[in-house]
Amino acid sequence: MNKIVIAIDGYSGCGKSSTAKAVAKDLGYTYIDSGAMYRAATLYFLDNFLSPTNPHDVEKALGSFEVSFHTNPDSGHQETYLNGLNVDKKIRTMRITEKVSEIATVGAVRKILVTQQQKLGKKKGVVMDGRDIGSVVFPEAELKVFMIANLDIRAERRQQELLSKSELVKLEAIKKNLAERDRIDSSRSESPLKKMADAIEIDTSDISFDEQVAKIVHAARQIIDKQESYAGNH
Ligand code: CDP
Ligand code: CDP
Secondary structure, eight states: OOOOOOEEEEEETTHHHHHHHHHHHHHOOOOHHHHHHHHHHHHHHHTTTTOOTOOOHHHHHHHHHHHEEOOOOTTTTEEEEETTTTTTTTGGGHHHHHHHHHHHHHOHHHHHHHHHHHHHTSSEEEEHHHHIIIIITTTTEEEEEEEEEOHHHHHHHHHHHHHHOOOOOOOOHHHHHHHHHHHHHHHHSSHHHHTTTTTTTEEEESSSSHHHHHHHHHHHHHHHHHHHHHHHHH
């Protein structure tokens, strides 16, 4: 079967990563969480007291951190590693969430991570979610999705998610963080978040999780079928 690249971009907390994971599972594709890479880079900066605004610190960081993904044999989930250590839980805490968008504005950090993301998707058959996947990482992606959702709904969903990991965070604090990250991510000079003209927009505010997964899988299958029938006729 022909394999394609599916790029999912959008605002924080719209359901990109959970949807991307489910789409990948359905199609037998690899899911790549590009946000986890920015989060791991942020952990490195914070743990080593490096400042993203100090060029000397940025240079020091660049050659020193390596992000990788490994599948947990027990859960089957893909987990994030920083310099060989499993940091999957650590990178989802508010300590990292509050700083990640600032680190993600640093052009040199983006350059390293984008190169790595492009390598991971070279053989196609990947679903990658982030902010610049359809615009910068895979501008040639066969399917581009842009997800949006109402801020209140996003905050409530994120609060539930954090609660399930025993982290209690006030709704107002989550809302403030989501809005601030949306602002930084959309207005930065390096690869700002924006909807590409060829992306399908999905508003997840009022549809079920299964519905949004089905929409993307359906769109992907249509593209794959079209490619296969074209190949069959030539
Ligand atoms: O899952 P959530 O929406 O909280 O965010 P994430 O996907 O884990 O990404 C965390 C942050 O990394 C975003 O707010 C962006 O600042 C940055 N990011 C980015 O700049 N480019 C990407 N391709 C992915 C994430
Ligand atoms: O990656 P992003 O930050 O865009 O979102 P996420 O980490 O996938 O988090 C979204 C949360 O909303 C997850 O707990 C989903 O299960 C939940 N959710 C959703 O994505 N879509 C719905 N229609 C309903 C709930």
